[in-house]
Amino acid sequence: MTSSMLNLRAGTTERLARHVAVQLSNLFPDEGLDVDIDSLLALVPRALERMQPILAAVRNFDPGCFNHLNSLQYTSFLYLLANERWRSGAGDALPERLFCLNRALNAVDLFYAVELPAVFFVSHGLSAVLGRASYGDRLVFFQNVTVGRVGNRSPVLGRDVVLFPGAQVTGDAVIGDRCVVSAGTHVHGLAVPDDTVVFTGPQGVVLKPRRKDYIGLYLRSLDE
Template sequence: MLNNEALATYVAQQTVNLLPDTVLARAQREIETHLPAALDRLHHLIKHVKMWTPGQFDHLHSTQYCTFLYLLSNEIFTQTGERELPTRLFLLNKAMNAIDLFYEIDMPPVFFIGHSAGIVLAKATYGNYLVLYQNSTVGKNHGHAPRIGEGVIVYPNSAIIGETEIGDHCVLGQGTSVINQKVPTRQFIFNGTGGQALIKPNKQAQLPLEEYFRV
């Protein structure tokens, strides 16, 4: 595990390698300033993810590093309002992990990315204990953004679009699209006929999110 100084150098150098007009010393100084707060947020998240060991961050673990780059870019933007370095970190994350997760988006304190490739997230409302898998999309429609409740699991190739509300503890099956719909709490959502989402109550005593998180 890299110490803070080495980690700041590592991230800054990666940014320079991707975007050669980045000033290394300036990027490194700014990253070092905001790194402790970003790591605090990351370790809070790691503590709650069952498959990860609390207190351990591996910069070579692609999902952990993908999450870290978002948190760092968001922390810098939130604390300073500055956009240049957060934009560069966003582009680095996009190039390395194929995820479109902008630094202005307010992700919840605890979320889990199963595989980052192809994930595209709009500025929407995201509840805590969110699970996202590859090629999942949250998008606006005519200016309306979705609202996603707590403990929602989004399996691969699924989309939540427009004026949609997903209630707490819902599960979107693979390849499901929900567009301008309101889904109650504790539902399984499948791909029905004619492109319409098929919604069935989840009557299981154990919540699916308990597979992923220490809650």
């Protein structure tokens, strides 16, 4: 499926580019509205292509539709636009402005140089900060989550990981595949094996085998 095959709430890619450009011009003006529209027109199709696996995976989304008025979808889209511009090596202020726009509108910190996986779901991502780390595919995260390096030590997250509200993964922590970091739990410098639930007990961090399909609550399986 190409981006042109998506049903866009905005109607066309041109109208979607103008929508973003007007917001940028109002909040973080730079070289003018027309320049922003031209720049965004080159980015929107590729960003929409990258939205498709997200729309297809998230249970709450319609796989064939992109709705820029859905804040969760729009949060991901603005990150993808900024990341696409940064990848292009243009060297201008547009990625930073798109990053600032995302923070202003959606209160989420998704830096454009951070490489998120092909499928990620921002579920109520207010105050979430996803910094430099290695992210496995099909990541789900909630509000107040922090992922970040400490000095030169960066976390590694596996596939099908769920980070519940207030979870923190820092330093050289390693989170295995199909793991869950429970609400308010801080994992630092710890290797968590596959299929584990991490939570905070009276004596600190506790690991237990995962017995529930948490990721399936939010993402469709690959064969659905």
